Amino acid sequence: MFYSFNFLFFNMDFESKIISREVSQLLWEMEKTVGTAESCTGGRIAEAIIAVPGASKYFKGGIISYVDETKEALLGVDPQVLAEKTAVCEEVACQMVKGACKALNTDFALASTGYAGPTGGPKDIPIGTIWLACGTQDKQVTMMVQEDHGRDINLAIATNKVMQLFLDFLKTENNTAVEG
Secondary structure, three states, rough: HHHHHHHHHHHHHHHHHHHHHHHHHHHHHHOEEEEEEEEEOOOOOHHOOOOOOOOOHOOEEEOOOOHHHHHHHOOOOOHHHHHHHOOOHHHHHHHHHHHHHHOOOOOEEEEEEEOOOOOOOOOOOOOOEEEEEEEEEOOEEEEEOOOOOHHHHHHHHHHHHHHHHHHEEEHHHHHHHHHH
């Protein structure tokens, strides 16, 4: 068990570094900036972005909004959405992206909100449910992760998935800019 756990983390870390390098290269080429708005990942997405030397050219910062009050105050998340749907929903993830772009004055942002474990929210939102989003103030893409492999692995999976989602988003945006 110990070997497979370490091997899994090694593979996720290696994959994360490859994705981070590709993201870095695209942001350099596009001359665009990025920030993060993180709840359950608590800075792991920002850490993945700055893993590449030279990240200060495009990474402006991150907001760790672990509680609803911070999501509302710093990211402009609608308190009514939080009350009706909880913080773990697609709408909140999108609002976090928009809020981070505005607060950090960036072109792009990545966001995460979820229940990583070992405890979580209501019965209808199981442990391991994490909403991920990335994009601009005007356009966001989202993904829901719903796997429970324990807190550390849940967070590593969410970080890698949102970085891949962002890489795919950047490629699409870059191709649109080149074609346009």
